[in-house]
Amino acid sequence: MCRWLAxxxxxxxxxxxxxxxxxxxxxxxxxxxxCLAATNGDGFGLGWYGAWQEPGLFRDAMPAWNDxxxxxxxxxxxxxxxxxxxxxxTGTPTTRVNCHPFVSGRWMFMHNGQVGxxxxxxxxxxxxxxxxxxxxxxxxxxxxxxxxxxDADALDADPIAAMRAVLADTRRAMxxxxxxxxxxxxxxxxxxxxxxxxxxxxxxxxxxLYWRHGDDGITVVSEPIDAAHDQWTAVAPxxxxxxxxxxxxxxxxxxxxxDRRVAARVAVA
Numbered sequence: 001m002c003r004w005l006a007x008x009x010x011x012x013x014x015x016x017x018x019x020x021x022x023x024x025x026x027x028x029x030x031x032x033x034x035c036l037a038a039t040n041g042d043g044f045g046l047g048w049y050g051a052w053q054e055p056g057l058f059r060d061a062m063p064a065w066n067d068x069x070x071x072x073x074x075x076x077x078x079x080x081x082x083x084x085x086x087x088x089x090t091g092t093p094t095t096r097v098n099c100h101p102f103v104s105g106r107w108m109f110m111h112n113g114q115v116g117x118x119x120x121x122x123x124x125x126x127x128x129x130x131x132x133x134x135x136x137x138x139x140x141x142x143x144x145x146x147x148x149x150x151d152a153d154a155l156d157a158d159p160i161a162a163m164r165a166v167l168a169d170t171r172r173a174m175x176x177x178x179x180x181x182x183x184x185x186x187x188x189x190x191x192x193x194x195x196x197x198x199x200x201x202x203x204x205x206x207x208x209l210y211w212r213h214g215d216d217g218i219t220v221v222s223e224p225i226d227a228a229h230d231q232w233t234a235v236a237p238x239x240x241x242x243x244x245x246x247x248x249x250x251x252x253x254x255x256x257x258x259d260r261r262v263a264a265r266v267a268v269a
Contacts, residue, residue, distance in 0.1 A: 001035035002112040009217010015074035029064040029086040034223040040086040047101035048082035059099040097139035111143035116181025195243040
């Protein structure tokens with residue numbers, strides 16, 4: 001399991017959240033408390049929006065706690081909307097291209113969780129990528145495939161519906177392959193204006209996710225980054241949190257519905 005944070009609000013320096021708090025994301029790369037493994041040392045990444053429509057991106061396979069470039073960049077870069085991620089591999093190689101966030105055009109995405117039976121369904125999901133999306137594929141993670149399955153037109157029309165459709169297709173592929181393991185995720189998705197944060201699981205054990213309305217803006221995290229735990233609100237399971245321009249926050253149910261044929265097979269199993 002990985003750890004991540006996303007921020008939307010007035011421009012702040014990235015180190016305000018990434019490194020300065022007592023349980024910052026860099027601290028969580030060695031001492032996470034709300035995931036199976038305390039260490040998330042298989043790389044890290046930053047993505048931020050600035051003067052251009054497309055986000056900036058910096059990723060490396062080094063552990064976050066051991067990279068001076070990360071500390072220097074977060075101290076110098078200010079942004080109104082940014083992502084940060086520390087990775088714990090679930091089996092794919094520790095390489096830069098497998099580190100989050102992932103970017104396509106103006107869209108940015110990062111993920112924590114697991115796609116059960118990934119080795120058994122990877123080929124059929126990759127085969128569903130359009131030619132254009134397939135050529136964007138650089139790494140080998142399930143996370144990148146989930147992102148690239150989000151068709152650009154569908155994202156522009158309704159990003160929440162697009163995510164729901166991709167997860168439903170993934171669940172159908174898992175069920176068709178006889179996979180008993182769950183699909184679990186928290187994920188963040190943005191086009192530089194809106195921020196969407198998802199918490200979902202096909203069982204009753206979704207990864208942790210919290211949010212807080214601070215003086216500068218909205219922060220969404222895998223686990224609280226400071227000692228003020230009472231100021232953080234847990235996102236309910238199967239929920240999407242959306243931060244709109246101006247800071248308005250809305251939460252809505254995020255159920256992934258299967259068609260009756262597939263649902264019937266799940267019930268029998």
